[in-house]
Amino acid sequence: MTQTERQKTYLKDYTAPTFQIPSTHLAFDFRSENGNDFCRVTSTLKLQRRPGTEGDLWLDGEELVLEDIKLNGAALAASAYVREDKGLKLLNPPSEFTLQTTVKLEPKKNTALEGLYGSGAVALTQCEPQGFRRITYYLDRPDVMSSFEVTIEADKATMPVLLSNGDCVERKDLGGGRHFTKWVDPFKKPCYLFALVAGPLAVLKDTYTTGSGKKVALEIYTNEANIPRCGFAMESLKRAMKWDEERFGLEYDLSTYMIVSTDDFNAGAMENKGLNIFNSRLVLADPKSATDYNYHMIEAVVGHEYFHNWTGNRVTLRDWFHLSLKEGLTVFRDQEFSMDMVSRDLVRIDSVIDLRESQFAEDDGPNAHPIRPESCYAVDNFFTSTIYEKGSEVIRMMQTMVGRPGFRQGMDLYFKRHDGQAVIIEDFAAAISDANKQDWSQFKRWYSQAGTPRVKVTENFQGDTYTLTLEQSCPSTPGQTEKLPFHIPLIVGLVTRDGKDLELTHPSLKKNTEGKTLIHLMEPKQTFEFKGLKEKPLLSLNREFSAPIVLEWNPPVEELFALYKMDNDAFNRFEAGQKLQQLEIAKFIDAAKSKSTAALDPRLIEAQIAILNDARLDNALKKKMVERPSLASLAQSLPGFDSAAWKTGIDAFRRAQGQALATVARDIYTKLHGKSDGVLTPEARGERALKNWALGQLCNAGEGHALAEKQFRETSMMVDQEIAFALLMEAPEAKAREIASNFYDQWNSDSLVMNKWWSLQAQTEAPWTFARVQELLKHPAFNMKNPNSVYALLGRFSDNLIEFHAKGGETYRFFAQELKKIDALNPQVAARLSGAFDFCPRVSPALQAEAKKALDGLLADKLSPNAFEILSNARKALGA
Known part of the structure; x- marks a missing residue:
């Protein structure tokens, strides 16, 4: 099937629903007959036609076995409706009526993990974005908000815990080993926020008292053995609730807040009203099995899903094209939360690194799209870095322009206007701009134009006048060849040669309420003059990364230092250090291409040693300031990707840097090793981060592998064992396999740690990596139906730019074969992996030809719309 034969959905075609569903009653009856588990779902919907509309009613429904259908209590004649693969059409129904349907589901056979599915002995749901149609016939769209009442009946022995949204208003035994619960959610919601969990689960309980004195029951559900690993998630939840009250004045609105942990989940977590469902990797942690990064992500994602209670649930979105309304805003909120919990500078730097490696690459690739897309084949594909992370950056620019107090005023106005509504991105932007009396008509182009803006910087200093000229542009992206100027807010500073910020005065500059000096770049080209200066200042532009842009600027190396x-x-x-290291790495790569040698600039080592000795910086920030740019970051900045030359050049740079820093690295490791074991404070995490950076430098220098193996075998903390494991994967293959075998023997009973085992081997830049990945696919512990395992092995391997693009096309053919298998099981997972081919336009013509063959073979098969959309765009980018 060709791309043109598939049906696209367009934002411009949006129409309001012809019916609303004021109330929804769902009855779930879990049964087992002759060893076959199933669930019968009876839905009773009260429907009302929207005034001024007429005609038939379409209800979405997929993979459903319809057993019964009634209208106003009477069996519906077969001539009154039409069943299709994608739903049910009621022919000219009355303006107000009650529809009752009964369908049969088999959760354990649902490998797509959408709708109602099985995870071991537990049945649970995932409805965002369009999974509810796999549970019952419904208007599966976010602008239909309904009051939900849910009853659940099951065997008490096999499903002792029965949960749904809202408050549990009734529990009772039914006799015969059966029991029943009834849940009522007092807040109307779209069906994508519906949730149900039933099965044998243990619970960790706590309470939180809101600022107004309301006591909220907090419950985290998992299996009994993992209850001790839920404590950090519980404390993170309480911190998030307190922070949202203090920062935004938002209190929780139900009497119970529940989190359920599962190993089988397509994404990270889901904010279902009052009943969040989480991937277990974002709930469960103890120092033996979780790294400091795992702890950070648990706190951030627990916060993210909790913050959705207001930005996503109380105010939801009209349609999926406006997904960033809730996700961009909530990512911004969880980043602000993490900044306040850990370190504002450190979290900001990490957020920008993630943005550049994922979203900038997306903007620069065949699947580039605006924050508010215009069309799609599969709504599932909207859950991208552009919608989430770039959407968050646009919210951050709003806060930068109006300041924190002004942003809070805009948030207050947003909730005052739209609580309980399904709205669009423009409604949020209007609330912030109206509260601050700002005209953001040009600023809103960030939502409609794809691509990462470029800002060319030209400096001139003559006499006592410093002239700064900025020119903006934006590359063409699929479907958008011409771009209008963006409104780009740039925090700017001019720094004297002794490190002091100059007081800037210019009629075009503005300060926000926090005193930060802003350039509002709104024209294609703008020039700023600063007079009365004794010497040329150092330009510090786009401070805090105030706008998600690429600066086209090559200052003298002396100024970067x-x-x-x-x-x-x-x-x-941090940015200056990254640019300096990029320049050095580029020099080493060029030397590798020309089969010559390069020498390290000693000024880089001097600067890094000075940073490591800077008492103003904490250990975490020191480590961040001196760490090497990632390969993904280099691929964004440097032209001419060649996996062999890049690996040779980068390895030579690492070796030279490690040897130059060996003495200071040895001192750091000796001073910090073991000092903070078992402690989870930000300070302790920073000590471990710097210590393990030092270990990496010693390994780069050729003297640290024995120390790494000692740490691997003796440590009681996963953060230290994982780093040592990763470093030892670069040892000769026999030693690497020995270490991998030892790790497996220690952790094979822990599925979360096993995901580290898959990924640490798949990310290794070694000649044997591809063969090892093929071996691991056949390993008895690997489960192709489990998204975590697939992402850890195949996803991580496809991110390994050196090895994935190094085998003359063999890896492409292999990956295409596996992708086809995964797509048949789980289209969402397949779509996430399909982005592996987006990088192929950057490889050699010979490798591009191999990628074309692999993609042509895939696209000739019957793929899900999810994978087809991503892969067909990647193929188009490679040309005929």
Whole structure:
């Protein structure tokens, strides 16, 4: 099937629903007959036609076995409706009526993990974005908000816990080993926020008292053995609830807040009203099995899903094209939460690294799209870095322009206007701009135009006048060849040679309520003059990464070193260090291509040693300031990707840097090793981060592998064992396999740690990596039906730019074969993996030809719309 033969959905075609569903009653009856488990779902819907509309009613429904259908209590004649693969059409129904349907589901056979599915002995749901249609016939769209009442009946022995949204208003035994619960959610919601969990689960309980004195029961459900690993998630939840009250004045609105942990989940977590369902990797942690990064992500994602209670649930979205209304805003909120819990500078730098590696690459690839897309084949594919992370950056720019107090006023107005409504992105932007009396008509182009803006910087200093010229542009993206100027807010500083910020005065500059000096770049080209200066200042532009842009600017290396040593903005100090290392790495890569040698600039080592000795920086920030740019980051910045030359050049740079820093690295490791074991404070995490950076440098220098193996075997903390494991994967293959075998023997009974085992081997840049990945696919512990396992092995391997693009096309053919298998099981997982081919336009013509063959073979098969959309765009980008 060709792309043109598939049906696209367009934002411009949106029409309001012809019917609303004021109330929804769902009755779930779990049964087992002759060893076959199933669930019978009876839905009773009260429907009302929207005034001024007429005609038939379409109800979405997929993979459903319809057993009964009634209208106003009477059996519906077969001539009154039409059943199709994708739903049910009621022919000219009355304006108000009650529809009752009964369908039969088999959750354990649902490998797509959408709708009602099985995870071991537990049945649970995932309805966002369009999974509810796999549970019952319904208007499965977010602008239909309904009051939900849910009853659940099951065997008490096999399903002792029965949960749904809202408050449990009734529990009772039914006799014969059966029991029943009834749940009522007092808040109307779209069906994508519906949730149900039934099965044998243990619970960790706690309480939280809101600022107004309301006591909220907090419950985290998992299996009995994992209850001790839920404590950090519980404390994170309480911190998030308190933070949202203090920062935004938002209290929780139900009497119970529940989280359920599952190993089988397509994404990270889901914010279902009052009953969040989480991937277990984002709930369960103890120091032996979880890294410091795992702890950080648990806190961030627990916060994210909780914050959705207001930004997503109380105010939801009209349609999926406006997904960033809730996701961009809530990512911004969880980042702000993490910044306050950990370190504002550190979290900001990490957020920008993630943005550049994922979203900038997306903007630069065949699947680039605006934050508010215009069309799609599969709504599932909207859950992208552009919608989430770039959407968050647009919210952050709003806060930067109006300041924190002004942003809070806009948030208050947003909830005052729209609580209980399904709205669009423009409604949020209007609330922030109206509260601050701002005209953001040009700013809203960030939502409609794809691509990462470029800002060319030109500096000139003559006499006592410094002239700064900025020119903006944006590359063409699929479907958008011409771009209008963006409104780009840039925090700017001019720094003296002794590290002091100059007081800037210029009629075009503005300060926000926090005193930050802003350039509002709104024209294609703008020039700013600053007079009365004794010497050329150091330009510190886009401080805090105030706008998600690429600066086209090549300042003298001496100025970069000065900024690296003393810029008062932590992000730009980090940025200067990254640019300096990129320049050095590019030099080593060029040497590898020409089969010559390169020498390390000693000024880089001097600057990094100065940073490591800077008492103003905490250990975590020191480590961040000196760490090497990632391969994904380099691929965004440097032209001419060649896996062999890049690996040779980067390895040579690492070796030279490690040897130059070996003495200081040895001192750091000796000082910090073991000092913070078992402690989970931000300070302790920073000590471990710097210590393990030092271990990496010693391994780069060729003297640290024995130390890494000692740490691997003796540590009681996963953060230290994982780092040592990763470093030892670069040892000769026999030693690497020995270490991998030892790790497996220690952790094969823990599925979460096993995901580390898959990924740490798949990410290794070694000649044997591809063969090892093929072996691991056949390993008895690997489960192709489990998304975590698939992402850990195949997803991580496809992210391994050196090895994935190094085998003359063999890896492409292999990956295409596996992708086809996964698509048949779980289209959402297949779509996420399909982005592996987006990088192929950057590889050699010979490899591009191999990628074309692999993609042509895939696209000739019957693929899900999810995978087809991503892969067909990747194929188109490679040309005929």
